[in-house]
Amino acid sequence: MPAALSDHFRRFRRGYAALAIALTLGLLPEHPGVPDGRHLDEILARDFLSVHTRNTPTTYYEGRQGPTGFEYELMRRFVDHLGVSLTLDASHNIPEVLETVRRDGDLGAAALPLDPTLDGVIFSRPILDLQPLLVYRRGLPPVKRLDDLDGLAIATLGGSGTDLVLRELQAEHPGLSWRESIDLEVAELLGLVENGTLDAAVVFDHQFRLNRLFFPGVERGFVLGEPLSMAWAFPAGRGLGLVEEANRFLEALRVEGELDQLVARYFGHDDYLEYVGARTFITHVNERLPGYAELFRDAARDTRFDWKLLAALGYQESHWDPEATSPTGVRGLMMLTLPTAGELDVDDRLDPEQSISGGARYLRSLKDRLPESITGDDRLFMAMAAYNVGLGHLYDARDIAERRGGDPDRWADVREALPLLQEREWHSKTRHGYARGGEPVLYVRNIRRYHEILAYMDRSQQQFHRLNARLPDAQESSVFELVPPVM
Structure with missing residues (x-):
């Protein structure tokens, strides 16, 4: 500029x-x-x-x-x-x-x-302030000022406003260069930083807060320029x-x-999916779970699930808090939506017995509605993913898995496809469109981890080793236009 x-x-x-x-x-x-x-x-x-x-x-x-x-x-x-x-x-x-x-x-x-x-x-x-933010790949030397960008592969989204700020800064720092694309979205850009295709990216601060949990290999750097207005x-x-x-x-x-x-x-909430540490989980097992364990056992007998699996799902949903309420109005220990509660004849979502019974019956309903070709643990894991993201988005991910040459009946392939619902290249071709597809992947992984811990404690009551999570690999899917230095 x-x-x-x-x-x-x-x-x-x-x-x-x-x-x-x-x-x-x-x-x-x-x-x-x-x-x-x-x-x-x-x-x-x-x-x-x-x-x-x-x-x-x-x-x-x-x-x-x-x-x-x-x-x-x-x-x-x-x-x-x-x-x-x-x-x-x-x-x-x-x-x-x-x-x-x-x-x-x-x-x-x-x-x-x-x-x-x-x-x-x-x-x-103006509706909302948009603060441009430089983020970079974890493991690089700290990037805290413009001079630290020398030699780094940087990118941003064309037309989003961050490109305007970069052009404004280039007028004062002629050596500044970057790549930009109008075909990517923020999640894809952060994925390219994490997988090493890019060293850094410029996004808006609120976008990074919304997505950062899915990209632990991306660090916050420093703000660029003055805020824009949406x-x-x-x-x-x-x-x-x-x-x-x-x-x-x-x-x-x-x-x-x-x-x-x-x-x-x-x-305003960017930490609700973070994995709670093993010690905190053990504390809740000892202090909270005893009050609800029998309700989980009753629900398990009625729905033919392992009670520890239902307990693990309840912990992922609410940390076993019967009065939990999300910003979107999902409530109760099993965090049922109002329409789902109505379908299950749950008239008080804050009642632990009704919530646990309703959540277990909802999971059973989802599992029973899946195609018969999905069997074993694959069927259970897909039902849990649908509990989080909905059957429509799960079916979209199965279609993507098949188009990529995978097996839509295998959780391992559907798990790789779900995050692609965040990418325009893929979600534009689906029936239900965009979804935060990284969430159900983390959701199922966390429930499986909690279930394993509960099973281990149930067997031996001995100390366990904390399980480490790794987010799915990001996908690269676009060509950038280079904005060269003006020197």
Whole structure:
């Protein structure tokens, strides 16, 4: 980015808050010859809002309880505010989102950064700060400043905003060079760092916090530049009515505290899947499990499972806390969703007996619904994975395993395919789309570990050796464009 443009970019960041306030309060004049409310009137008349987005964990994906994601929650609230329905196209990358909005879309909501150089779009008020962050492969010398990047293979996502920050820094550090791609997502980029294809990457801080548990070989480095702002994009030339209504809606969410709650829900918890140490587990076995062991045995007799397996699943779900509640509303010792509890006739999810019985029956139902061709432990492990990610995503992973030449009836092959549901190259071809496919892999692995420990303790009550986890290998799937130094 030339120095003049870099200065313009800085001024734009400082001045955009005033512009957003002006739009929110309706202080800007209408564009000459463009009826201000035309676009909004069109949407109200046709009774739906067309939103273009991406299938990623920070935007929109199909979760355990149905469609979810930070921006999906905002979209859903906005269409409720307008009193219209939502049509969603999540098949894009960032440049495609913007191009579609320019051409014929109503709104782009895809973790879009404010970019003053873009033509044909109008941005909403800022929604969320986006802090660029340099991360690097564990084992390299510490990377704590720009000078430490010399000689490293660095990459980022094109069009995401991190590339703008790198170009701004390159104006001051001409030797800075990196690669970028519009075809990858953050999980793939971090995987390439971990497997040694890249030395470092630039992502946003909240993206790293969401993904870091799946990539223990990637270290936090240092923040780059000033934060950008995430915003919605609207087509230019169709009036400001929809933009102003969106700004009023977003400002109301901020004032009422609902926006902060959504931020905390999606980006404020990054440690819920970490493996709890063996000593902590033993403490809970001695202090918590005795109060529920007989309930697990009863449920096991009714569902033909090993009671220690059900106990291990309950520990993975809630650490045997009968009042556990997730940010998404899943509750109880076995962390049942409300729809699942209804199907199982569980009227009090916080009652340990109902929760344990319901969870065991749900696992049995999942196992029984799997194809007969899946047998033995493979069938059990896939049922446990479905307990976490849902049958739809499990079937998608089986299809991916088969397309890759694997056996969809073997857990070992499906386990390798599940993390690919995080990659656009694969999830774009599936029925249910994006899923945090690394989660069920860790989920099953942890339950098996807890089960083994319980079985060992049940046999001998002697000290055990802690089991070490290793995350699945990341997959490389894209070609980067090199951004050379400007020296």
